[in-house]
Amino acid sequence: ELKLHQCGLPKKMALELFKPFIYARLDAKGHSATVKQAKKLVEKERPEVWDILDEVIREHPVMLNRAPTLHRLGIQAFEPVLIEGKAIQLHPLVCSAFNADFDGDQMAVHVPLSLEAQLEARVLMMSTNNILHPANGQPIIVPSQDIVLGLYYLSIMRDNEPGEGMMFADMGEIDHALAAKAITLHTKVKGRYVGVDAEGKRMSKIYDTTPGRMKLGELLPKHPKVPFDVVNKGMTKKEISNMIDTVYRHCGQKESVIFCDKIMSLGFYNAFRAGISFGKDDMVVPKKKWELVEETRTLTKEYEQQYNDGLITQGEKYNKVVDAWGKCTDRIADEMMKEISAVRKDPKTGRDRQINSIYMMSHSGARGSPAQMKQLAGMRGLMAKPSGEIIESPIISNFKEGL
Template sequence: MTLSRVRRERMGHIELAAPVAHIWFLKSLPSRIGLLLDMTLKDLERILYFENYVVTEPGLTPLKLHQLLSEEDFITAQDQYGDDSFTALIGAEAIREILSSMNLAKLADQLRQEIIESTSELKPKKLAKRVKIIEAFMESGNKPEWMIMNVVPVIPPDLRPLVPLDGGRFATSDLNDLYRRVINRNNRLKRLIELRAPDIIIRNEKRMLQESVDALFDNGRRGRVITGANKRPLKSLSDMLKGKQGRFRQNLLGKRVDYSGRSVIVVGPELKLHQCGLPKKMALELFKPFIYSRLDAKGFSSTVKQAKKLVEKERPEVWDILDEVIREHPVMLNRAPTLHRLGIQAFEPILIEGKAIQLHPLVCSAFNADFDGDQMAVHIPLSLEAQLEARVLMMSTNNILHPANGAPIIVPSQDIVLGLYYLSIMADGEPGEGMAFSDIGELQHALDSKSVTMHTKIRGRFKTVDKDGKPVSKIFERRPAGC
């Protein structure tokens, strides 16, 4: 007996009947195998896909080392010099033979000498690239012949699942189809070798095996794209790793986290700079553990199950407790792409109706946000330390200057400038002219009761200190619109 999780851990392998080249080392730019052997990609492909022979041991013949021979040239050379006078191979075996016979240390010294003696401008650059790859092999302890494979690894079954559908049918991962092609061709090649089939048939089967392994690693990189039953290109191992939806960016760098949400942003003109509007339903979901704890502490529930029921029914006491929980508990808003530190800032949440997050218009430039459908993520700092750091370091009111150049980043623009201009207009003969107010609350009350208007000339008292540092009250003349 064993655990089911081993289906995500245990790998398998396919032992190949003939060696094949790894397409990542063959077709990358520049080709690593080509750079090491000082061969062009076209010549390498001719050898690997059984079009040309390559001389691995010229013997006493006038043939040159690594010279390419067509089928006709090979037969002619054998007739002319004899079968045992030279060695020429074809396919991945030929490349593996050449790679395994290389003396990396000696070749590196030879190339360095050539760089010193070279007089042209371009040649040293190419030689330096070869030296770099040789040094990388020597330092890492890898052997060049390992770029040619005898065994293909098979990823764990849970990463290439077989999902049962309605009606007794199955949906399978594309990788299973690609592995199946490799296994079928490999088994056929083994059988042909056992049957001692003609050389031309075996060579054709080896070429097909090379192509099927290429498609498994990187479908469409070379030759025709392999498609499934619905004419859709099959997803190879490379496709699973690369790009935005690949394993690295999607699953390793971009993990989903608890206590976070996402919604469209809308403007919140009535918010203060340090506030953001958080939809009630979203806040209820995000702050659930805090609500359960507070319900238990206040005696509304004795178990988590009871607390869950109260929250699910959205009882009035739940909303009261949510108000208490979010008071002075900052939340962090993030807008992708987060290109600088102002891409994530902390705000005090204000509960609002609806499903959209409200954002203060002045912080838009820091987030590079606008209200044409942008989305933002909400994160909840859980521990007291995290809440304190969010409040002290990340609060929007503490991030007024751009960290790169010190210029103000919270700058009024567009509607706000127009509104400020309108509010700052003074008019004579408005209701309540000359009235005096002691604080903002009084002024707001007068505005609400229409005792004064936005353009009324008023007087107000504010507390300050004189040149000796003693507290004094001063009277100033101001419009009520500034409240």
């Protein structure tokens, strides 16, 4: 609900922070003759106090700081929005700049008092003016987690979906067809995208795309250097970052901020609509696992025999065994990724089945990595001692089998 330049400030907190301003305004409006009277009114939390608080905080930025402040984006200015409750609300897109998450992080609120300080906070420190990373110039207000998952789900293209090959003139027709269930978000369709050419004139082009990608394309600012091709692909975290970068480079800061807010809402909504969950059956243990393990066991027995026969030294045997198990773990991980990422057809309808949820989370860049999936459904592999030395015998089972 918050815009990028806003933060939610609990009413009680705001009342304490803006006390001097409230006293002055109460005095100016004739509600109180002395500071003592004003104090009493504030303590009793009279209705006129809340009205005055609304006036005072309007257009008065506050600064939020999250410790540890490791770079200059650890402290930024926002326009406060009064909220019920006792927790500060933060816009999801600025979390990466603060390195904040919602598991009990604490933040400090500072009120710039003088007009110069307020002006400086607004011009230099406002979150909308800090959308690039000071270290590398990349956008820092890049969506993460749920938003990435929602946008990735929106941009998936599948075979044999209902209404494949249909043509649409505009987004209105697509919305009608979606509502009538004539097509799905992932159907391969031909859609007309209206953009602008170098002279600023309207121009349209037909693209092979999906209704989901067309929805995303609708949000793109109209600019000759920002074509529909930017969104006409699977939107992983990296692609989303590139898209925001392209929009920022060609359309400027204001357009980028509005665009990021829109894709955030779209991402959250589609992550919710997708109903992607994490279940134990989504972790697929590869069929070839035990075959590969037996193969490696035979190999390690051979190395053991060679050592006993005096053909190789203890060190050589150790290196060979560790190497064999390392390769085995990698091969099992590859088999697992192959099985998880395979698109399976539904035998009844011939349609592509929903892609594996865990694979979607990992591949989109929303959460998790192939290395974590390897431990969940492949094999844990070789472990290191506290001294850093690798133990010869690996852990063959994975977390799912342990469960």
